[in-house]
Amino acid sequence: QKEVEQDPGPLSVPEGAIVSLNCTYSNSAFQYFMWYRQYSRKGPELLMYTYSSGNKEDGRFTAQVDKSSKYISLFIRDSQPSDSATYLCAMSRRYSSASKIIFGSGTRLSIRP
Amino acid sequence: KAGVTQTPRYLIKTRGQQVTLSCSPISGHRSVSWYQQTPGQGLQFLFEYFSETQRNKGNFPGRFSGRQFSNSRSEMNVSTLELGDSALYLCASSLDGSPNQPQHFGDGTRLSIL
Numbered sequence: 001q002k003e004v005e006q007d008p009g010p011l012s013v014p015e016g017a018i019v020s021l022n023c024t025y026s027n028s029a030f031q032y033f034m035w036y037r038q039y040s041r042k043g044p045e046l047l048m049y050t051y052s053s054g055n056k057e058d059g060r061f062t063a064q065v066d067k068s069s070k071y072i073s074l075f076i077r078d079s080q081p082s083d084s085a086t087y088l089c090a091m092s093r094r095y096s097s098a099s100k101i102i103f104g105s106g107t108r109l110s111i112r113p
Numbered sequence: 114k115a116g117v118t119q120t121p122r123y124l125i126k127t128r129g130q131q132v133t134l135s136c137s138p139i140s141g142h143r144s145v146s147w148y149q150q151t152p153g154q155g156l157q158f159l160f161e162y163f164s165e166t167q168r169n170k171g172n173f174p175g176r177f178s179g180r181q182f183s184n185s186r187s188e189m190n191v192s193t194l195e196l197g198d199s200a201l202y203l204c205a206s207s208l209d210g211s212p213n214q215p216q217h218f219g220d221g222t223r224l225s226i227l
């Protein structure tokens with residue numbers, strides 16, 4: 001079993017819809033949670049970064065962490081065609097280094113105009 | 114503030130050759146990590162450098178090596194290239210590599226082996 005599981009999609013939704021992207025994990029020691037967006041032929045771009053549990057909002061994006069269920073989510077409100085990309089979740093333990101960041105396999109998202 | 118810069122963006126090599134990829138981190142960032150990204154395996158950690166020293170290494174053969182210079186710029190070298198080395202190679206930088214400092218990625222070097 002992988003430490004981080006992420007549905008690869010593809011996920012296709014109409015413009016303006018609310019999108020929910022999710023990852024589950026098995027290591028309860030994870031404390032830092034990240035979401036990256038990767039456009040085709042580009043590197044991952046950091047979208048959201050949270051520590052421990054709770055919600056964090058940034059514009060149309062909301063990151064949610066439920067440590068009791070070992071489940072993290074990224075919500076995109078009022079989705080736009082420009083949101084079409086692959087979304088990667090990532091997480092790490094508190095006392096660790098860059099080598100210990102675990103990435104999900106990514107979910108391909110397509111927003112239909 | 115300039116982001117992470119990787120050169121070249123694209124490379125085509127043949128089996129048995131060697132290749133060197135370059136990464137310039139964000140100004141002030143001293144930790145540089147390298148990743149290999151393929152459709153089947155996703156993002157896999159290669160190694161991390163901090164203050165010119167390799168701090169961590171992933172599970173890759175010795176053909177993969179790297180170094181970091183005093184200005185934090187880093188290079189990655191792959192010798193005796195194999196078809197399976199075709200991938201997007203990503204460099205990421207952070208202030209010091211600690212988990213409370215998120216990593217920022219470059220756009221990668223796409224390496225194709227013929």
